[in-house]
Amino acid sequence: MAKCDLCELKEYTPWYASFTQPFHFAILDCDSCDTPMAVLREHRVELADQERAFIVEALSLVARAKYGEGEFIIDQVMRQIPDHFHMHARPTRFRGW
Ligand SMILES: [Zn+2]
Ligand SMILES: [Zn+2]
Numbered sequence: 001m002a003k004c005d006l007c008e009l010k011e012y013t014p015w016y017a018s019f020t021q022p023f024h025f026a027i028l029d030c031d032s033c034d035t036p037m038a039v040l041r042e043h044r045v046e047l048a049d050q051e052r053a054f055i056v057e058a059l060s061l062v063a064r065a066k067y068g069e070g071e072f073i074i075d076q077v078m079r080q081i082p083d084h085f086h087m088h089a090r091p092t093r094f095r096g097w
Helices: 050-065
Strands: 015-019 025-029 036-040 072-077 086-092
Touching: 015 050, 025 050, 036 050, 050 072, 050 086
Parallel strands: none
Antiparallel strands: 015 025, 025 036, 036 086, 072 086
């Protein structure tokens, strides 16, 4: 069975939500980027359009509360682990400088 860091999600960082319906995914702070990230709780990368839309909606809700309306982008590029679906919400401005 394929295993990766995203399969073994650790609770090092704050978790915002853990969905079991309509499918399993979680939203938590990414420990390398320190921004909210949605992670599918299955080792696969292909998503149905409805699954993708549902995750974008849920992640946007969290990002809107954290950064404000229009102050973030949803980044679906999977740089480090390209074979396990995840996406980040990133602030559009630098913060804390
Ligand atoms: Zn995985
Ligand atoms: Zn990250």
